[in-house]
Amino acid sequence: MERLRTLASWREFAQSTRDAGRRVALVPTMGALHDGHASLVRRARENGDVVMLTSFVNPRQFNDTGDLSRYPHTPVLDADLARDSGVDALVTPTLEEMWPDYPADTLTTVSVRGLGDVLEGVERPGHFDGVASVVAKLFVLSGPCRAYFGEKDFQQLVVVRRMVRDLSFPVEVVGCPTMREPSGLALSSRNSRLSATGRERATALFRALRVARESTAHVSERRALMTEVLRAANVEVAYADIVDVDTLRPLSDGDLRPARALVAGFVEGVRLIDNAVIDLEPRS
Known part of the structure; x- marks a missing residue:
């Protein structure tokens, strides 16, 4: 498994994969990986794709700084799970490269109105602007690919699909079933x-x-x-x-x-x- 930490190496890996006649699979995550994430990797591998898993905690989708600070960070365990699941490249970009102006505002924002400001968006204003903005950047850096998202975050899936449709990203969005514990609790x-x-x-x-x-x-x-x-x-x-x-x-x-x-x-x-x-x- 390759470890990619810069945007340049990320772009290069994706392009070289396509140059070799293979399809890139993008699995976006914020780390703290579990079997739900592994199921996305398995689905991508079943499709014969070369899997790039990104791990980046995006501060722009947290309207509560306390929630951001409490978000779990398990980089060593994440790397082990990614490797065991069959990830080809684990991408861990720095905050400085992803959002150079942070903590100051990033002036460019992607907003999917009417879909991102309901349900989760009511009590978490700006959340889906942050989601759409970071996913748009992931797509730009990865280039033409399949992108795998879990259906547990169904509103996110709807927002991303609409963004891809409206902005004509060369990306096929693949929704994957929610993974659950025996009790029925969705993995999270x-x-x-x-x-x-x-x-x-x-x-x-x-x-x-x-x-x-x-x-x-x-x-x-x-x-x-x-x-x-x-x-x-x-x-x-x-x-x-x-x-x-x-x-x-x-x-x-x-x-x-x-x-x-x-x-x-x-x-x-x-x-x-x-x-x-x-x-x-x-x-x-």
Whole structure:
């Protein structure tokens, strides 16, 4: 596994891969790797791609400096997991190269209006501007590639797909299924901050989604059911919604469009998110 620490070496590796007739696979991460990230690498390797995994904690997507300071950093373990998963190049750029003006404002920002300012964007203003800006830079540096993202961060996936569509990036975005613990808890770097009791309470997010998925009630009733399950587990609810998969707009009773249920809440002060496909077609 190659270790790339400069933007120049990153560009050179990607271009030489294409020159050799191979396709580049980009797996963007913020480190603190787990099997969810490894599953993205496995998917890329199954497609025969040369895998570049980036590990960069992007400060521009944190509107809470405390949340940024608490984000887990495990560089040695990350390198081991990347190597064992079959990563071809681990990219760890410096903050100075990625955002030369930081902590002063970077004047250029990519914003996907209407998608980045709802749901997570309501309580985390500017979060998806930071996400879109850093992902755009990753795409510019990597060049034509496939980019692999987990569906656990479904809103992020929608934002990135729209950005690629609108700005004509030569990138194929591949969404990959959420990896879960046996309890149903979605794998997340933030789970490391939970106690054993907290992890048990956090399974309420998955249970809320399961209730909504299995219900045949109207959308409004399914929203209420999700909220009820979360509150019963003492999860501080940020939102529990059912939305259109492309626009992220809340659906109404009677809507039969492709739908996604999304939930977010706080357990032991840690913000957690999850989502699931919801079938709104009447069942016989």
